[in-house]
Amino acid sequence: MRLNRRDLLWMVLLLIPLAAFYVPSNIVRYPPFLIASVIVFVISLFMYHRARKKSEVGLEAFLSVQFIGLVLGQVESLLGVLLFILLAGVLTAWLPDSVSNGEPLGTIGAILYTSSIALLTYWLVEPKQKRSERRELRKTRYLVTALSIPSWDADRVLHADCDMLRRNSAELNNGPKRQKRQNIVPLFQAISYHLPRLERVFLLVSESILNWKDxxxxxxAREYLSERGFDAQGSAFEAKMRAFFLKLSECTGRPVLIRWPDGRRESIGSGEGVIEFVMVPAGNFDDVEECREAIKGALGEILKKESGEVTFDVTGGKTLVSVAMALEAIKGDCQAEYTKQEIQDVAPEESLYRVDLDVYSLKDLLNEMARSLNRRL
Incomplete structure (x- = not known):
């Protein structure tokens, strides 16, 4: 590895306090290590301040996401090895020893030195959030989303004009008793947007959704299916989703292959270019890990080999299942999208937008998870 001037300056500054150990303590009033640590800390504050002006990532996010990995020994370079050694030395030896020996000046020096390591490493790395050169939402082959309780009015949606569905018409969303958006129409918009390249849609479904009744x-929904010569049997959830898929096929001109949670396969509609809908049982939408495991089980190889062809639509479902999808969307070249709320009578290109996610988004995701858990307690 070839070191540049920035790397060398980082190393020199952090080695100065170590060299101070070899300075005789009787020639100065205070411990040389403390003096060196104070000087390096002041310099590191100045350098951190300069780097912070250029970065959108705060020190807290940097420490919680990237820096902590170095502390745990996840190093891949000479500088990373040196950083790990310095941190291990100060946190496991110098700081504990100075505290146990009752040396307050030594303790202050160790704390300042540890802070300098973090600040100088921030300056060295200058963490930046990932920004795609193409900020527009890509059309992809795979779409992943979660279903909410299907509360849309079948008589309105199933007999609606296809363009009204594609544009999320206010007439469909604002029934006489409801004044808020329905989840199924944003799903129709997402499918419409990705339609030119779309091959497969993964629908995360919870136990409560599978047992839904209305x-x-x-x-x-059953009448709509019967009028068109299709199977109207099965659970309430199956009947309503089967009717929706039939409507979707009529509007897109593409047949639909449904893979139900129990493994059954069913074809609906006609045309060319099958769209496969995979129902993925995700258990409890309030359990992030259970949802993540369901996603990994359904998309394992796709996420490894074709992550750039995967879009996570985080509009539907509950907050925690959206968090689970966002955590998976960070990996590889996946992208995340969201349907703007209270936006009606517009094309999908205007209502859908790309959500830029990277490892520095974890802090916000974890905060949202904590808020959701607190609401449940």
Whole structure:
């Protein structure tokens, strides 16, 4: 590895306090290590301040995401090895020894030196959030999303004009008793946007959704299927989703292959270019790890080999399942998208937007997870 001037300056500054150990303590009033640590700390504060002006990533996010990996020994370079050794020395030897020996000046020096390591490493790395050269939302072959309780009115949606669905018409979303958006229409918009390249849609479904019941809405869905000569049997959830897929096929001109949670396969509609819908049982949407395991199980090889062809739509489902999808979207070249709320009568290109995610987004995701858990307690 070839070191540049920046690397060398980082090394020299952090080695100065170590060299101070060899300075006789009787020639100065205070311990040489403390004096050197104070000087290096002041310099590191100045250099951190300069680097912070150029970076969108705060020190807290840097420490919690990237710096902690170096502390744990996840090093891949000479500088990383040196950083790990310095941290190990100060945290396991100098700081504990000065505390146990009752040396307050030595303790202060060790704390300042540890702070200098963090600040100078921030200056050296200058962490930046990932920004795609193409900020627009890519059309991909695979779409991953979570279903909410299917509360849309079957009589409105199933008999609606296809363009009204594609544009998320206000007439469909604002029924006489509801004044908020329905989840199924944003799903239709997402599918419409990716349609030119779309091959497979993974739908995360929870136990509560699979057991959903609504006699009035289900009756409309069964009648819609029967009128068109399709199977109207099965659970309320199956009838409503089967009707939606049939409507989707009619609007897109492409047949739909459904893979139900129990493994059954069913074809609906006609045309060319099959769109496969995979129902992925995700258990409890309030369990992030369970949702993540479901995603990994369904998309394992795709995420490894074709991550650039995967879009996670985080509009549907509960907060924690959206967090689970966002955590997976950080990996590789995946992208995440979201449907703007309260946006109606516009094309998918105007209502969908790309959500830029990288490892520095973890702090926000974890904060949102904590808020959701607190609301449940």
């Amino acid at each position: 006699d009035r809405t289900t009756q409309y």
